[in-house]
Amino acid sequence: MFSMKKPFVPTEFVVPLRVEQAGYTLSPLTTAHVDKDYEAVMSSRESLRHIFCEYDTTWPKGSMTLTDNYRDLARHQQEFDERQAFAYTMETPDGQSCIGCVYIYPCQRGNYDAQVYYWVIDSVKPDGLEADLDEFLHRWLKETWPFELPVFPGRGISWQEWEGLNHGI
Template sequence: MTWLPDDFTHPTLVPLPGGTHHLRPIRESDAALDYPAVMGSRERLWTLFGPAWGWPAPTLTYEADRADLLRHEKEIEAHQSFNYALFDTAETALLGCVYIDPPEKTGADAEISWWVVDDLVGTEPARTLDALVPRWIATDWPFARPRLIGRDLSWTDWLALPDA
């Protein structure tokens, strides 16, 4: 059994309500916007993702970030996992990411997590993204038991689950 149906087509553009931001699959060419977003919020992101993913390391270089984005781009093309970047309308700023992954732990058919840059924490765009992601996953993705890591289950509790 594969992770996604063979005929599934992933969304390529997801507007956020309000018309000032959108999600789209990340690409290697986004590194010039991704790297400063990640490193500018690195300490907070490490508290979220560090124990589980070892990311983002304090020594992350631009080239390593670019290589990581190329890996994500290839995984998206192959429907192995998905990384959607949050952009302003003109795509002059990358403001966060949404990850949609096959389950690493038992009890779910997908694992979803997301973040925004430090400057957006607690703002209307962040609240809009927080409201959108669960609804978007429920309506546009073929999952019966998605797990929202860091939302409906803490990262600590997720780490304690048995591997899939």
């Protein structure tokens, strides 16, 4: 969990619970998504190792179990419920498959107030869905969320620059 001196989002802010876009929907990531999320994570685990840092050998492990994934989703769900962080599942419009995730966390580096990570499964990357999601997220965060300066580590800022930023503003 995150410890924050002030709330991540204002009390009066209405956190979006469902967003529909052409080709996908976003909704809070919960334990109800465990099977679909696990399948998505394991299908693209090698490329996911570049999502939260330059290269992570610890997540997702090849030996990750459905129970491990359930624990992760329970943590994300609790953070969302407590408004400490916001993880969204990205599903096909019919809700049959998880095709990615979006994570919005508080940020204490530089002048940034939110750090955003996202991924899509390898099989939809050739369709341009990752680029569409990137464009949407930048617009959505600017127009809907109360952030002044969100950052996309490893995407909008290099990992080297990100790691060099001061912590704890």
